[in-house]
Amino acid sequence: MSTTNIKEVAQRARVSVGTVSNVLNRPEIVSPATRKRVFDAIRELGFVRNEVARHLRVGRSRTVGLIVLDVANPFFADVAQGADALADEHDTMVVLCNSAADPARELRHLDQLEQQRVMGILITPVDASSPRLAELAARGTPVVLVDSAAAGLQCSVAVDDRLGGHIAGVHLIERGHRKILFVGGPRSIKQVGDRHLGITSAVSEARDTEPGGGVEPGGGPGGGVELVAWFMPALSVAHGRTAGERVAALPVEERPTAAFCANDLLALGFLQAMAAHGLRVPHDMAIVGYDDIDFAAAATVPLSSVGQPRELLGRTAIDLLLEEVAEPELHRHRQVIFQPDLVVRQSSDLHRSPP
Amino acid sequence: MSTTNIKEVAQRARVSVGTVSNVLNRPEIVSPATRKRVFDAIRELGFVRNEVARHLRVGRSRTVGLIVLDVANPFFADVAQGADALADEHDTMVVLCNSAADPARELRHLDQLEQQRVMGILITPVDASSPRLAELAARGTPVVLVDSAAAGLQCSVAVDDRLGGHIAGVHLIERGHRKILFVGGPRSIKQVGDRHLGITSAVSEARDTEPGGGVEPGGGPGGGVELVAWFMPALSVAHGRTAGERVAALPVEERPTAAFCANDLLALGFLQAMAAHGLRVPHDMAIVGYDDIDFAAAATVPLSSVGQPRELLGRTAIDLLLEEVAEPELHRHRQVIFQPDLVVRQSSDLHRSPP
DNA sequence: TCGGTGTCTTGAGTCGATTCAAAAAGATCA
DNA sequence: TGATCTTTTTGAATCGACTCAAGACACCGA
Numbered sequence: 001m002s003t004t005n006i007k008e009v010a011q012r013a014r015v016s017v018g019t020v021s022n023v024l025n026r027p028e029i030v031s032p033a034t035r036k037r038v039f040d041a042i043r044e045l046g047f048v049r050n051e052v053a054r055h056l057r058v059g060r061s062r063t064v065g066l067i068v069l070d071v072a073n074p075f076f077a078d079v080a081q082g083a084d085a086l087a088d089e090h091d092t093m094v095v096l097c098n099s100a101a102d103p104a105r106e107l108r109h110l111d112q113l114e115q116q117r118v119m120g121i122l123i124t125p126v127d128a129s130s131p132r133l134a135e136l137a138a139r140g141t142p143v144v145l146v147d148s149a150a151a152g153l154q155c156s157v158a159v160d161d162r163l164g165g166h167i168a169g170v171h172l173i174e175r176g177h178r179k180i181l182f183v184g185g186p187r188s189i190k191q192v193g194d195r196h197l198g199i200t201s202a203v204s205e206a207r208d209t210e211p212g213g214g215v216e217p218g219g220g221p222g223g224g225v226e227l228v229a230w231f232m233p234a235l236s237v238a239h240g241r242t243a244g245e246r247v248a249a250l251p252v253e254e255r256p257t258a259a260f261c262a263n264d265l266l267a268l269g270f271l272q273a274m275a276a277h278g279l280r281v282p283h284d285m286a287i288v289g290y291d292d293i294d295f296a297a298a299a300t301v302p303l304s305s306v307g308q309p310r311e312l313l314g315r316t317a318i319d320l321l322l323e324e325v326a327e328p329e330l331h332r333h334r335q336v337i338f339q340p341d342l343v344v345r346q347s348s349d350l351h352r353s354p355p
Numbered sequence: 356m357s358t359t360n361i362k363e364v365a366q367r368a369r370v371s372v373g374t375v376s377n378v379l380n381r382p383e384i385v386s387p388a389t390r391k392r393v394f395d396a397i398r399e400l401g402f403v404r405n406e407v408a409r410h411l412r413v414g415r416s417r418t419v420g421l422i423v424l425d426v427a428n429p430f431f432a433d434v435a436q437g438a439d440a441l442a443d444e445h446d447t448m449v450v451l452c453n454s455a456a457d458p459a460r461e462l463r464h465l466d467q468l469e470q471q472r473v474m475g476i477l478i479t480p481v482d483a484s485s486p487r488l489a490e491l492a493a494r495g496t497p498v499v500l501v502d503s504a505a506a507g508l509q510c511s512v513a514v515d516d517r518l519g520g521h522i523a524g525v526h527l528i529e530r531g532h533r534k535i536l537f538v539g540g541p542r543s544i545k546q547v548g549d550r551h552l553g554i555t556s557a558v559s560e561a562r563d564t565e566p567g568g569g570v571e572p573g574g575g576p577g578g579g580v581e582l583v584a585w586f587m588p589a590l591s592v593a594h595g596r597t598a599g600e601r602v603a604a605l606p607v608e609e610r611p612t613a614a615f616c617a618n619d620l621l622a623l624g625f626l627q628a629m630a631a632h633g634l635r636v637p638h639d640m641a642i643v644g645y646d647d648i649d650f651a652a653a654a655t656v657p658l659s660s661v662g663q664p665r666e667l668l669g670r671t672a673i674d675l676l677l678e679e680v681a682e683p684e685l686h687r688h689r690q691v692i693f694q695p696d697l698v699v700r701q702s703s704d705l706h707r708s709p710p
Numbered sequence: 711t712c713g714g715t716g717t718c719t720t721g722a723g724t725c726g727a728t729t730c731a732a733a734a735a736g737a738t739c740a
Numbered sequence: 741t742g743a744t745c746t747t748t749t750t751g752a753a754t755c756g757a758c759t760c761a762a763g764a765c766a767c768c769g770a
Contacts, residue, residue: 003495005756016720021758031718046494051470052416053756056407056725071439071451072432080426084453088460093467095450096426098439105443112448115406139401140358237649268653294592295650298623300657360726371750376728386748408726411755 004047013041024049055117063093064321065113066146066314067106067123069189070235071098073265074293075310076124079146082314083122090322092119101126101186101234114141120321122146122314128190142324144317147308148190149335155320157313157336161191164306164340165198168260168288169227171304171342173206176352177258177286179226183243183270184262185235192262195290196229199260203227228256235262240269247285248277257352258286264293267303271347275300286348302345309338359402368396379404410472418448419676420468421501421669422461422478424544425590426453428620429648430665431479434501437669438477445677447474456481456541456589469496475676477501477669483545497679499672502663503545504690510675512668512691516546519661519695520553523615523643526659526697528561531707532613532641534581538598538625539617540590547617550645551584554615558582583611590617595624602640603632612707613641619648622658626702630655641703657700664693 006024010017015034022030023038030038041047055061066083068076080096087094097113099106103126110132113121120142125133128148137143143154150156172180182199184192206225230246232239240261247255247270261267267289274281281287281301289296292307316336324331361379365372370389377385378393385393396402410416421438423431435451442449452468454461458481465487468476475497480488483503492498498509505511527535537554539547561580585601587594595616602610602625616622622644629636636642636656644651647662671691679686 006758007756017757018720018759019718022719025758029718034718046490048466048469048494050411050472050756051467052407052411052472053725054758056405056411056727056756057758059725061407071426071435072429074427074429077427077432081453084426093452093464095452097448097450098436109448111403112406114403117405117407135401139403237653268650272653295623295653298592298627298650298655299653300655302655361728362726372727373729373750373752374748377749380728384748389748405726408755409728411726411757412728414755 004045005050006047009038009041009045009047012045013037059117061117061119062091063095063116063118064318065097065109065118065121065123066094067097067099067109067113067121067125068146069099069101069124069126071096073235073263073291074295075263075291075308078293078310079124079314079317082311083318084314085311086315086318090318092318092322094318099126101189103127103130107132110136114139117141119325120144122317122321124148127188142321142328144321144324146317147313149337150333152333152335155317155324155333155335157316157320157338159308159313159338159340161194161340162198162201164290164308164342165195165200165260166202167198167340167342168195168290168306169199169202169206171344172258172260172286172288172348173202173225175258175286175348175350177256178224179256179258180228181243181247181256181259182227182229182262183240183259183266184229184231185239185266186233187231189235192231192235195260195262200227226256232266235265237265237269237272240266240271241273242269244270244273245277248273248279255285257284258288258348260288260290262290264289264291264296264303264305267305267347268295268299271300271303281347282350286350286352288342288348292343296343297345299347301347304345304348305343306340307343308340312338359400360405361402364393364396364400364402367400368392414472416472416474417446418450418471418473419673420452420464420473420476420478421449421672422452422454422464422468422476422480423501424454424456424479424481426451428590428618428646429650430618430646430663433648433665434479434669434672437666438673439669440666441670441673445673447673447677449673454481456544458482458485462487465491469494472496474680475499477672477676479503482543497676497683499676499679501672502668504692505688507688507690510672510679510688510690512671512675512693514663514668514693514695516549516695517553517556519645519663519697520550520555520615521557522553522695522697523550523645523661524554524557524561526699527613527615527641527643527703528557528580530613530641530703530705532611533579534611534613535583536602536611536614537582537584537617538595538614538621539584539586540594540621541588542586544590547586547590550615550617555582581611587621590620592620592624592627595621595626596628597624599625599628600632603628603634611640613643613703615643615645617645619644619646619651619658619660622660622702623650623654626655626658636702637705641705641707643697643703647698651698652700654702656702659700659703660698661695662698663695667693 097109145156149158289305292305296303452464500511504513644660647660651658651660
């Protein structure tokens with residue numbers, strides 16, 4: 001390791017360590033001549049300040065941890081980019097950690113970050129109600145939940161996932177679909193649950209308002225719209241493909257005509273499976289994804305998707321965190337909620353005529 | 356911040372600080388009764404070990420920095436995942452930093468990581484010949500170049516980009532293309548240059564071996580294959596789209612029949628532009644990308660792409676780093692080079708008949 | 711020459727955990 | 741019981757940078 005320390009610099013510049021420290025931190029109070037001597041010594045020795053020691057003394061780090069469910073998901077890459085951009089302006093470093101939706105990994109990262117005394121933690125939790133998050137906050141590490149609303153105990157930024165699910169449901173129903181599949185991820189992930197609730201509410205509203213209260217054969221009670229939900233083990237392209245294959249294997253009369261996937265990775269996988277089994281999108285199967293990642297627009301069939309302000313989520317999270325760090329006393333926890341919006345593309349843009 | 360420190364724990368457990376430290380680090384040398392008392396005190400006080408102080412004392416951190424050109428590129432997400440997986444097994448944390456291909460940002464991250472005295476740095480440099488990297492190594496922070504071969508001064512893992520470019524070129528020529536466009540990123544990025552060199556060599560080999568040495572009208576000297584190269588300002592979907600639009604605007608007789616893009620993001624953007632301008636892929640324009648990210652297979656037209664062992668790159672980089680850290684004296688810098696392989700999909704899978 | 715007033719510089723003490731020589735406590739045996 | 745090991749525990753010194761009260765120094769006017 002760079003063994004040159006402030007002491008050696010002081011020796012070479014023929015000043016005390018205090019003066020070197022002053023040059024580093026408040027150069028204006030040091031006389032120009034001394035300052036120059038010190039800078040020269042620093043350059044000559046290739047001195048690099050030991051941030052660890054500095055941090056130990058001043059007790060405050062300039063890094064924040066960002067724990068996401070899946071680094072490989074472009075949605076989180078965009079959130080991270082937003083966070084990074086704002087953090088950068090405040091001379092702060094964002095370290096990105098991947099929990100891979102695994103509570104154990106999440107816990108390990110939380111422990112590591114707390115032990116490193118980071119300035120704060122932004123997290124998209126596997127389980128938002130975990131007591132660990134409250135403990136962290138209580139012990140003094142501010143936590144901001146990202147893409148997941150908090151119950152007042154901490155700050156959070158989120159997009160209204162129920163609304164997003166609702167919009168997607170209304171859209172599909174409006175396009176004439178009467179049997180819809182929801183492809184979710186693990187139930188434990190709150191976003192999945194909320195998006196499911198959203199489309200569920202859209203479906204039951206459709207039942208209530210639909211004319212003719214008779215029970216149609218094969219339809220749900222009180223209306224013609226039926227919703228099936230499958231919860232896959234992960235929100236990945238591979239599991240989307242699995243779901244798609246399972247759907248393709250169903251006999252036509254049982255098969256839904258539309259799928260709402262809890263994120264775009266699932267949707268892209270699902271779409272691939274449709275192509276592989278000769279099902280046309282949107283004719284045989286309409287698809288709506290979630291997140292509106294850049295790749296959604298570039299898919300085999302351009303994908304309809306519920307969009308979220310991804311970078312803004314990241315920026316806002318950093319903003320809330322910095323606010324809390326700056327004035328821990330005055331700070332009141334806030335829950336910021338953004339609105340999703342549906343981007344209709346080819347994958348669902350077809351009016352389905354009744355059978 | 357968690358203000359409970361080892362001293363308070365010691366007080367409550369009625370032992371010395373040395374004993375608490377022992378319980379934390381070598382519990383087996385402490386008698387069971389004492390150990391229990393200490394653990395109880397830790398639990399009761401909610402003590403969290405201060406990794407900063409520990410690090411200052413032992414002089415060695417358990418984190419490595421990984422600086423990539425673009426976090427939003429799934430290629431790097433996969434590399435990061437590979438690195439993370441292996442690091443995890445060694446109880447080491449990977450922090451991901453984004454240089455966004457900007458030398459200034461890269462430098463800032465290098466500075467920060469060095470100041471934090473990380474165990475080592477994995478980097479896909481904007482400029483591999485930058486003296487900063489050598490300085491870092493000289494001052495004691497091991498550096499491993501990722502996806503970019505080193506000249507013996509440090510370790511590196513890479514994929515043979517010239518070979519990759521060559522394979523792509525041979526494939527397109529073999530499919531009958533005689534006018535090929537190379538869509539690159541900034542020339543300063545080594546990968547871009549190498550991939551260009553690769554396809555250039557494929558083209559000149561084709562000229563040499565092609566029967567009939569006559570100069571064809573519109574063809575290059577000595578053969579019928581022509582290569583044009585455009586270097587875009589960034590390896591992004593947006594710039595791919597720009598390139599595609601520029602190509603689409605060309606009169607048919609001047610327009611290439613195939614494009615080899617320096618990465619899949621460019622290729623996906625290029626593909627979108629083709630669709631937007633009514634050019635059919637692969638009939639009017641064949642496309643080959645690079646990296647074979649998961650989204651390549653899911654594109655509007657499934658994308659041919661030169662594949663790289665992405666996660667293995669990350670794993671190997673960590674492996675080399677750990678090896679160097681473990682035995683700094685014995686360690687000899689190594690350059691690991693993997694082979695790329697072309698995955699042919701629909702976007703280039705068509706034999707073009709001569710005009 | 712002295713006191714006063716700024717401007718710089720100094721260096722011991724501090725942050726929290728680890729280390730290790732040395733002391734203390736136990737165990738074993740003659 | 742005392743001598744000799746062995747097992748535990750102790751606590752001062754240490755890592756490197758920062759802080760701040762106190763000291764050194766220069767300059768000015770009386």
